[in-house]
Structures are given as structure tokens and as C-alpha cells.
Amino acid sequence: MLATISRAATRRPLTVILVWLLMLLIGFGLGTGVFSRLVDSVPDVPGTESARAADYLDRVDKSGESITAVVAGTAVSDPGLRSQVGRVVADLRTVSGVAEVPDPYTTHGLTSEDGEALVIPVTLKGDLKFKDKKKAVDTAAERIRQIDAPQVHVSGGLLLGQQMSGRAQGDVQRAELISLPVVLALLLVVFGGLRAAGLPLLIAISGVAGAFLALFAFSQFTDISVYAIQVTTMLGLGLAVDYALLMVVRFREERRHTDDVIEAVHRTVAVAGRTVLFSGLTVAVSLTGLLVFPSPFLRSMGLAVAAVVVVDMLAALTLLPALLTLPHARLRSRGGTPTGARIAPARAPREDADAKAGSRFGFKSGTDPDNEGRVFARVARFAARRPLVILATLVPALLVLALPVAGMKISIGDAKQLPSNTEARQLYDTVDAHFPPGTGVSPVTVVVRPGAAPDMVARIRALSDTTDSRTLPGGATLVHLQPTGGVDGKAATDLVERVRQVRGNEPVEVTGVAARLVDFREMLAERAPWAAATVLLGIFALLFAFTGSVLIPLRTIATTLLSLGAALGAVVWVFQDGHLAGALGAEGLGSLSLTAPPLIIAIAFGLAMDYELFILARMRETWLRTGDAQEAVVTGLRRSGRVVSCAALLLAIVFGAFMTGGFSPILQIGLGLTLAVLIDATVVRMLLVPATMALLGRRAWWAPGAMRRAHDRFGVSEEASPQPQLTSV
The missing domain is CATH 1.20.1640.10 (Multidrug efflux transporter AcrB transmembrane domain)
Structure with missing residues (x-):
């Protein structure tokens, strides 16, 4: 082929x-043309309870999403400000697509107790097409920003999604502009x-x-x-x-x-x-x-x-x-x-x-091949002569680095993921400074369908101190429960679990941000074993086809998981626990963005296989030519070490550039992939691989007779020379 x-x-x-x-x-x-078809609804999982309830509300509920504005920095009792806010509220009520705009001066809880801030929530109609919804949001936000006050910030709902995805794209573009010239310069030197x-x-x-x-x-x-x-x-x-x-x-x-x-x-x-x-x-x-x-x-x-x-x-x-x-x-x-x-x-x-x-x-x-990779050859010989020392030192160290993964938490996240100079984050900080905890947090939404027990609504409302309810077309009741803490924090997710315990087998469904997170976590827990099995079996089959060995694929998977665990553990330690996060322009959030761990794991695992194959290819060539397992280890690393090192350096620069932005999920992905590449290409591929290969010796290339014959017949080989036969192990 x-x-x-x-x-x-x-x-x-x-x-x-x-x-x-x-x-x-x-x-x-x-x-x-795919650019116009992209979506930013990361945590949505079709078929889950939260998704079914959200779809039902989209069909029957006349009210839709909402955006929020905060006005602060001056006394809200100022007659001039009050007059401006009154005119803006009246204008917003006439905007096509807007369902409701309460007067913050006459609605309880919309002005702060210190008299220095007020909140203007704008609720949209529920039956709007995306184009009409976006137009309504943009019109409302533009009108609110015309208020003459020291601080006027608008975000939430569709606007928050646009601001977060816009920041993510901006950070990625910045990373590309930084990394591409550096990569090109290094390519000139390398090539x-x-x-x-x-x-x-x-x-x-x-x-x-x-x-x-x-x-x-x-x-x-x-x-x-x-x-x-x-x-x-x-x-x-x-x-x-x-x-x-x-x-x-x-x-x-x-x-x-x-x-x-x-x-x-x-x-x-x-x-x-x-x-x-x-x-x-x-x-x-x-x-x-x-x-x-x-x-x-x-x-x-x-x-x-x-x-x-x-x-x-x-x-x-x-x-x-x-x-x-x-x-x-x-x-x-x-x-x-x-x-x-x-x-x-x-x-x-x-x-x-x-x-x-x-x-x-x-x-x-024109380089003399005898002088190539002398440093890597010396490293390979060092690791091959002291395999037990290398394993006893590096494996525990990598396991220690991976320990924080045991306490890893994921969340959808809110405006705290954004840097302090963004509008959404400024709104979040202003509300947090002037209003009680939980103000502006998306509620846990409960849909009580017709046929539920007569006291079900009362039992659900008893789960929270702050609730409201209304009847929907068709007879269902919509109950909003206001959690304390963050939008998807422990209090909010615990509230979702309590509602689902109370409802039993009654026709009651829970949705909202916290419910979507709970369903996403359950989906991960249910499907992760199947995903892992699919990947590991596929990798084992391909590595066997590549090497003709049974033990090398197992060794490769084990060492790769070590480097991956160490990199992910560092991300948890920094961004979840808050250690050294300030050095990256971030802060400890108590959890990781749910976008980060799956991408770090999948991409880093794949890249680790990339480097492993570069090294194994050279080892296999020497093994097929000489039948000397020790020589295969040294020559393999000598011939491939430069390629792997330069490739890892270039990739680390690309990934490291992602840490120049301020959006926490992008920072997490950048740090995770940078560390994964560097750890894998240095500690694992340069030390653990030759140490484990030397420890296995000729057994590293062993396979049962039937599998060896299948590989000889069906495997993709670059040369006709037969593989040395292992008569004993």
C-alpha cells in the first residue's frame, strides 16, 4: 500500500x-461554511432529563431566556439616574422579543441595601427564533449601555455565551499569532x-x-x-x-x-x-x-x-x-x-x-551518522543499565503529581472564568460586592406535570427558602428554586439531587444549569468505562500490528497513563486548588471547566502515542536487523531522540501560547497539553521507555505463536527481513 x-x-x-x-x-x-453552524452549548446532552424538560419548556412556556444589567458606582436614589432608568425600562418593554422588564425601584431585591447598585433583568419571549432572539438581546443591551453612570454592565443568557465564546476565540487567535512566528523561526533552524x-x-x-x-x-x-x-x-x-x-x-x-x-x-x-x-x-x-x-x-x-x-x-x-x-x-x-x-x-x-x-x-x-544523537544514546544506556532505579524514582514521582486527579471536580462555570477586564466578569464582581450571595444565580427549574401528587408543588418548594411558581399552558406547574452559592456549585447540584429524591416516581422533571451539570457528570460516569475500553483496545491492536509484540502495547499504555495523570494532576492543583494560579493570571475556582479534562486526556494521549511510535519505529528497525534487544533500545533512542525532542518543543510552544490569554478553560487546556507533551517527551520517552524496554529485554518483542503468525501474514511491514524468533522468554 x-x-x-x-x-x-x-x-x-x-x-x-x-x-x-x-x-x-x-x-x-x-x-x-461550518463557521455559521457552530454552537456553544457545551453541557447539553440530548435525551437526559434536563434536556427533555428544557425542550418541553421551549414548546409551552411563553417566557424565555433573560439577560441582566447592573448599574453601580453612584447613589441609585439620584433623581437623574432614576429618570434615566425609568426611560430605559419603558423603552425595553417596547423592544420586539422582550417579554418582561420589572422596574428595579419598585421590585423587591433589585436595588442593593447600600444604595450603590441596581439590577435590571430583561426576560425574552420563549418562542423566538435564534435570529430574532439575538436581535432582541443586542437591541436591549445597546439601550441599557446608554445609561450615564460610572458602571453599566450587561451580560447573562445568550449574551454571556457570546462573551465567553468570543473570549475563547480571541485567546486562541492571540495564541496563534504568538506561536506561529516562533514556530516558523525554530523550523528554519531545525530544518x-x-x-x-x-x-x-x-x-x-x-x-x-x-x-x-x-x-x-x-x-x-x-x-x-x-x-x-x-x-x-x-x-x-x-x-x-x-x-x-x-x-x-x-x-x-x-x-x-x-x-x-x-x-x-x-x-x-x-x-x-x-x-x-x-x-x-x-x-x-x-x-x-x-x-x-x-x-x-x-x-x-x-x-x-x-x-x-x-x-x-x-x-x-x-x-x-x-x-x-x-x-x-x-x-x-x-x-x-x-x-x-x-x-x-x-x-x-x-x-x-x-x-x-x-x-x-x-x-x-551531510551529517555524519556516527555522531548523531550521542547525548540520547548516553541517556538510553544510562536508563538501560539502571532500569530498577529509574522506575523506583520516576514512577512514584509521577504518581505523586497525579494525586490531585483523585479530587478533581468539573463544572460548567460562570463569569469567574473570565478575566477581570471583561464585561461579564465586571457584572459578576459588581453584583457580588453589592448584593447578598446567590443574587443573579440561575435557579433550579422544576416542571411538575399534570397527574403529580396534589402536594408535590408544596413539597418541592419546601426545599428552598427562595422560590416562586406559576402555571404553564396545559396544566403543568413551573417552580423556580433559588440555590445559594454559585450557579453550578455544590449547593445547587445538591438541590437538584434532593428534588429528584423527593419526586420519586412522580411526573416531575428538573432542568437549569445545575441540573445540566448533574446529568453531564452522570453521562461521563456511565460512558467513560466504555470510552476507555474502546480506546485502549484500539491502541493495543494498532501497536501490536506495528510491533508484533504483546508486551510493548501494554508497557506503552501504562507509561502514557503515568505522564497523562501527572499533567492533569498539575492542572487540578493549579486551577481547582488555586496554587500558583495567579502567576498565570487566573485564580482557583474550586473545579475545572468541563471542557478541559476530556480534551486534555484525548489529545495528550494521542500525542503520546505519536512520540512512542517515532521511537518504537527505530527500535524495531534495529531489532529486525540485529536481533539485539539492548542495541535496539540504544540505537532507537539515538536515531529518534532529536526528532521527538524538537517535535515536543515545537508543540509545547504552540500549546504554551494558549496560556497567554485570560479565559480559564483555555488556560487549563494550554497548561495541561504543554505539561503532557514535555513530561512525555522527556521523562517518559527518554528514561522510562528505555528502562522498561531494557528490563524486558528480548521478551519485549514476544507474542504468542498464533498472534505472531497473524502479524507476519497481515501486519503492515516496511521490509521483508523476518523478525527474530523468540524460542524462550
Whole structure:
């Protein structure tokens, strides 16, 4: 299969490039239509109780969402302010789509006891289309902001969702603007030339365009989260760098052995292409676990990342060989040999400045292979000679770092996730400073259907000190219970649980922010084991197909989980518990955003498999050639250590740039992925992998006879040399 791909790419490079160019045009043309179809309803899970109740209310309740304004910084009794507020309230009541606007001066609880702030809630009609709802919200917010007062802030409802998603997109764009120039500069140094450094960017652009096209197709059948676009571009760049780095380094290595560029390309695709193929498949499989969850957010993230991974992989296997071949295609067409064009020897005497820079990293084609990776070889020998010491030191250390994960909590979050200079956060802080705790917190909403016990409404209202109720069309009763604390804090979620205990088997449903969080947590707990089993079995099967070993996949999964646990534990320690959060411009929130852990786990696990395969590919080559397990460990790390280190550094820069914003979920994802990449590429791949491989020795490559024969028959292999047989273990 890989041989066929490489022959097609080298025989008709212009055709391959034109096909990808067409895909780029379609992807950035038609594919960007997905932008108008994105949703930001992260915690919604179709089919849950909270979703069913919300759908019912959308059909029968005439009142809809609400936004909130706070006016502060001056005495609310000021006649001029009171006159302005009265005119604004009257104007808001005439806005199309607005259902109710109470007068804050005559409605209890809407003016603060200190007389320095007042709240204006604006309730929308419940039967509005999204376009009409957005127009009503924008009109109301614009009118409120015309009030002449020191502090006027508007947020909540649809407006809060827009402000949070807008901040998330802004932080991601800032991260891209910061990271791209740095990454390009490092690529120039690593690859030793502008043309070579541009290859990862071409692969990345192709991957993103293909992913946009795939997401547009997916959006016809399912919701696509607004966060999917950011993760797609971020990971598309990172994996493109990984794959292009691996392929170009191998191409330059093959050029040492032949003057025939076409032959070097074929050999590169055969060996490095096999690694890219399995790497892409393992990363994609790592993310298919997200498809097990019924949450549109998680599913769309899995689809988005899997799409960009597959397109990056295909671009590396087809577009990159065509680009490497293209400069020499003219020579071949003028009568070159059938196997390819002959060009000057690889060790050309002239070297430009950036090529000399690249040579310092061992990526230049003329580098002496005996001098490559000496530091990594010494590290591998050190770990291989003291495997028990390495394991006894590093495993407990990683487990200690992972301990905070045991107390991890997730929440939907509120305006506290935003930096203090955003309007939503300023409204939150102003209300918190002037009003009693719980003011403005979304209530727990209970729908008591007809046929419920006569005393059910009274029993439910007794669960909270602050309640109100009204009858809905059709005879159902709507009860609002006001929790203390945050919108999805422990008090609110406990209130949801108590309502569900009290109602028993009666036709009563609970919805609202806290109820959605409770249902989301239950969905995670129910589906997580199935997701984990799907991913681990898929990874085991692919690693077995790649290595022909049973023990290596098990060892790989165990060491990867260690690095992942350590990175996630650090995120919990910082953002949930509040340690060192101020250094990142954040604060301890008592929980993590529910968007962060699934994305950190899925993406970091996939990237760890990426680096593992880079190392295993070199180890396997040496093992097949020599049958010496010790030599396989040392040579494998010597040949792959530079690639893994540079790829991890570049990815860490991309992910680290996400910590330059102020939106807590993006900060959490940035820190988690940065730490996961660095820990995995250094501590795990450079020390734990050679230590465990040395401890296993020849047994590392063992498989039962039936499985070994199946691998020999069906496995994808880059060369015909048989695997050394293990007669005993």
C-alpha cells in the first residue's frame, strides 16, 4: 500500500499537488461554511432529563431566556439616574422579543441595601427564533449601555455565551499569532532551510482545510462546537510539524545512501511513512473514545480532531513526497533512468547559513551518522543499565503529581472564568460586592406535570427558602428554586439531587444549569468505562500490528497513563486548588471547566502515542536487523531522540501560547497539553521507555505463536527481513 502511494506521488507529483490545491480551495471555500453552524452549548446532552424538560419548556412556556444589567458606582436614589432608568425600562418593554422588564425601584431585591447598585433583568419571549432572539438581546443591551453612570454592565443568557465564546476565540487567535512566528523561526533552524521549513506549514494548511470540509459535512447531521475550530487549527499545526519533521529527517538520511532522489523518497515513505500511518491511526483512535459519549460537544471535538489527524496523515504520505520529488521531476522527464532522476551527491560542498544552523541539530543530509544523537544514546544506556532505579524514582514521582486527579471536580462555570477586564466578569464582581450571595444565580427549574401528587408543588418548594411558581399552558406547574452559592456549585447540584429524591416516581422533571451539570457528570460516569475500553483496545491492536509484540502495547499504555495523570494532576492543583494560579493570571475556582479534562486526556494521549511510535519505529528497525534487544533500545533512542525532542518543543510552544490569554478553560487546556507533551517527551520517552524496554529485554518483542503468525501474514511491514524468533522468554 505505501509503495503504491509513493510511486503515485513520485510519478505524477504535479497531479498530486493540484489535487491538494483543489482540496484547499474547496476546504477554505465550502468548508468554512461550518463557521455559521457552530454552537456553544457545551453541557447539553440530548435525551437526559434536563434536556427533555428544557425542550418541553421551549414548546409551552411563553417566557424565555433573560439577560441582566447592573448599574453601580453612584447613589441609585439620584433623581437623574432614576429618570434615566425609568426611560430605559419603558423603552425595553417596547423592544420586539422582550417579554418582561420589572422596574428595579419598585421590585423587591433589585436595588442593593447600600444604595450603590441596581439590577435590571430583561426576560425574552420563549418562542423566538435564534435570529430574532439575538436581535432582541443586542437591541436591549445597546439601550441599557446608554445609561450615564460610572458602571453599566450587561451580560447573562445568550449574551454571556457570546462573551465567553468570543473570549475563547480571541485567546486562541492571540495564541496563534504568538506561536506561529516562533514556530516558523525554530523550523528554519531545525530544518536548515526556508523551503524545508515551509513543508510543515503546507501540511498544516492542508490538514486544516480538509478538517473544515469534514466538519461542514458533519454539521449536516450533528452539532459542531465552537471550540472544535480552535482545537482543529492548534492540533493541525502540531501534527503537521511532527509528521513533516519525521519524513524530512528520514529523507535526508536516505539521501546519504543514494544519489537517486526518487529512490530516497520511496524508501522514506516505506519506513517513515509506515510510522506516520500508524501514528495517525493511533491518534485518531485515541480520539474516537469521545464519540462514545452522547454529548454533541464531545462528539464534535472527537470528529474535528480525528478529521485533522487523518488529513495531516494523508498529506504527509502523498503531498509531502510529491513536493520532495517535484524539483527533480523535470530531470526525469528529460530522459532520466526509470527508477528516478540522478542528481549531485548529497554531500554538496556549499552550505548556506540556515543549512549550517540545521546541521547543528543533525538534520542536515551531510551529517555524519556516527555522531548523531550521542547525548540520547548516553541517556538510553544510562536508563538501560539502571532500569530498577529509574522506575523506583520516576514512577512514584509521577504518581505523586497525579494525586490531585483523585479530587478533581468539573463544572460548567460562570463569569469567574473570565478575566477581570471583561464585561461579564465586571457584572459578576459588581453584583457580588453589592448584593447578598446567590443574587443573579440561575435557579433550579422544576416542571411538575399534570397527574403529580396534589402536594408535590408544596413539597418541592419546601426545599428552598427562595422560590416562586406559576402555571404553564396545559396544566403543568413551573417552580423556580433559588440555590445559594454559585450557579453550578455544590449547593445547587445538591438541590437538584434532593428534588429528584423527593419526586420519586412522580411526573416531575428538573432542568437549569445545575441540573445540566448533574446529568453531564452522570453521562461521563456511565460512558467513560466504555470510552476507555474502546480506546485502549484500539491502541493495543494498532501497536501490536506495528510491533508484533504483546508486551510493548501494554508497557506503552501504562507509561502514557503515568505522564497523562501527572499533567492533569498539575492542572487540578493549579486551577481547582488555586496554587500558583495567579502567576498565570487566573485564580482557583474550586473545579475545572468541563471542557478541559476530556480534551486534555484525548489529545495528550494521542500525542503520546505519536512520540512512542517515532521511537518504537527505530527500535524495531534495529531489532529486525540485529536481533539485539539492548542495541535496539540504544540505537532507537539515538536515531529518534532529536526528532521527538524538537517535535515536543515545537508543540509545547504552540500549546504554551494558549496560556497567554485570560479565559480559564483555555488556560487549563494550554497548561495541561504543554505539561503532557514535555513530561512525555522527556521523562517518559527518554528514561522510562528505555528502562522498561531494557528490563524486558528480548521478551519485549514476544507474542504468542498464533498472534505472531497473524502479524507476519497481515501486519503492515516496511521490509521483508523476518523478525527474530523468540524460542524462550
